[in-house]
Amino acid sequence: MLSNLMVAAASVPATPAWNPTVGIIISVSSIVILLLSTRIEKPLVGPKLPVLPVSVPTFIAAMAFGHIIGIGIVLGLTNIGRL
Template sequence: MISSILFAVQSTVPNTYTSWGLSEFLYITGACLLCLLIIPRVVWYPHVGPKMPLPFPSVFNNPSVATFLAAMAAGHILGVGAVLGLTNLGIL
């Protein structure tokens, strides 16, 4: 049996989901590119293993596949955090 208090609480909780569109895509893409520019320069061994065939190897520090995957993972974490934070603030 559901208490009526739960219905009162549920109606006061704001709707925090977002509909993913072009602006959210751009925020996550920008975060991924930023991480791809920074992370290969701060990883201890960015060139160990097979190289990632990127279009501008000197700009991205010619990272290995593992470094590229780490940069993309960090970029998605930062991008999704930024999108959710900006959505909660009402900016997006």
């Protein structure tokens, strides 16, 4: 099992060091996903946020998914040599 993980880890591209570009990419992707989260079927289930038209669970889920999408974008741009 450990050898399979070592083989898989060898094929993963090196991640870039954190810089403002990486932060901006992840922040923008999180905001875009948060804006799209208002389109889901029930965005207001649970305690409501006072400023945004979403609930706390929807906000947390949108931020988590936005980070996942942002990391994918950063790794993809790194893999093709653009970042």
